[in-house]
Amino acid sequence: MMHPELESDDYSDFAERRVLAAPVELAGERLDAALAKLLPEYSRSRLAGWIKEGKVSVDDAPASPKTRLWGGERLAVDIQPDPAEVAFAPEPVPLEVIHQDAAILVLNKPAGLVVHPGSGNWSGTVLNGLLHRFPELKGVPRAGIVHRLDKDTSGLMVVARTLAAQNHLVQQLQARTVKRHYLAIAQGLVPGDGRVDAPIGRHPRDRIRMAVTGTGKPAVTHYRVLERFTGHTLVECRLETGRTHQIRVHMAHIGFPLAADPVYGGRPRLFSPEINLALQDFARQALHAKKLSLVHPETGKTMTWKAPLPEDFELLLAALRAEHGLDADWDDDDWDDGDDDGVEVTYVRD
Template identity: 55%
Template sequence: MPEILNREARVLDAQAGQRLDQAAAELFGDFSRERLKQWILQGALTLDGAPARPKAKVYGGEILRLEAELEEQTAQHRAQAIDLTIVHEDEAVLVIDKPADLVVHPAAGNPDGTLLNALLHHCPSLSQVPRAGIVHRLDKDTTGLMVVAKTLSAQAALVEQLQARTVSREYDAVVAGVMTAGGKVDAPIGRHPKDRKRQAVVTGGKPAVTHYRVVERFRGHTHVRCRLETGRTHQIRVHLAHLRYPLVGDPVYGGRLKLPPGAADELKELLRLFPRQALHARKLAFIHPVSGEAVTFRAPLPDDMLALLDYLRDDSEGV
């Protein structure tokens, strides 16, 4: 039986001047903007208790109320038997350790073979949850922890935590260049002005904050640990490149390959051929949607990053 949605949210002062469909997409982030637009047109999503047009402006403080029947959300996607590394699972959430080369959600160029397809096979009831319970993403070649909501109520709770910036996400990264100390990047991110497939630090972009600290220094590289305050697309990759410490192996933001002078041939070859950005979501913490308790999960570094660090360490020690 289709589930009945009954949700309410207050438009934030910071959203003043936005279109109704834009504000709704931010406040009800577990639904696509197109779906929300349809609900607005149908009168299922109201503004201060009255129907409105998707283009209607909001000024802050209005109440958005969503009352709709939730039809199957993923009918166009098929379940596929794709191996998942499950770190934790209960009635409300699923925490996985995503491998490299796995796209999170179907899109142009990747119609299937994604995490969403794998989730539908692992837990068929996720067909009733928007985006099969996916509430945040990792890039295709970023490894590590993701939480998936198994119910609508769990999804709403996790999205609320993400919007309130109370979900703790920590990453390991290996960058080109030797950092002297950690710090914070507070720089807005938006579409690159010339390349629409890339993100960049731009005036007028969305607020983005990344904290970072040095774990280990090498002759020409640094092992860094990053903590996100916000979750913008490619945030760590963009912010570290902005500092001129791009991720090893980053095909988009990495720039020209830098090799330590006098490095062994094996290290040079590894750096040239490293197949992805050296980025791993190592730690994830949030409030469990059912128990209300703080939970924390960790995922060990994948083999490719461990090997990279070993080679860099040997190079620095002169082995």
């Protein structure tokens, strides 16, 4: 089938403009079906999306996927880059780097920042920021990222700066020698310390969620009660494994979902107006990666970093304590009972 291109222009807001004359043999065809034949290198769904976004015109007029062609029309298509193809581009994303040397970086990630590009978040991620600030990371798979935090989980994560360091860290993660401790606020009164050993996989009906399932991968979470309030409990969670949403899924599985968790929070519970307002203001799962400990890939020395609670977490804790009539006498630095004897510890301060 002949479909002569009339012109090809370069525009700043899209990769390429393709302008074609609709062949007479496509008379009666819908615009989306016709473009699928004229531009077979692009999927029909992608072409239909461009039409809906106003990236396609027929005789210089807006069109819809259902627009019928009669032959001879001037079709202009503003070709949009595939998000997956441009995801690994450097961007000036602000990053709080709390430790850096020739082998590793340690970041204190804020809530709301996505770690790795993916569906719905193809730019503005930790990975994009790493490539901008540390260009050499383009030579390391995934820009050196070896583990992730959920978008709305704050706290510490390590990044490798070399292939050797990345391999070393991945081996540590597999051997479960990287220690990751989190602070979480759970709904309900957790009766005591415990351990959850339950496999995690994709939810059988909702594929964007994870769930405890017999066909999932092994997952182990240890939890310890630190402080109880009227209807919530502050707990420390320690990961043996690193499954997607692991703490959130495991705590929900045992009946104590994390406060303000929009995915695994379960049915709304009745709290005082003050606590309801505090939870609305918090607007994310109450989870913070507080402590990270690992063996340095080059020196062999065990190093530990601790990050303070972010302001929103502190405000939620203050509201819970006030409702329960508690003073804020819990020491943020002593939450892990000083288990760092003989280990180099770096405290991150605001």
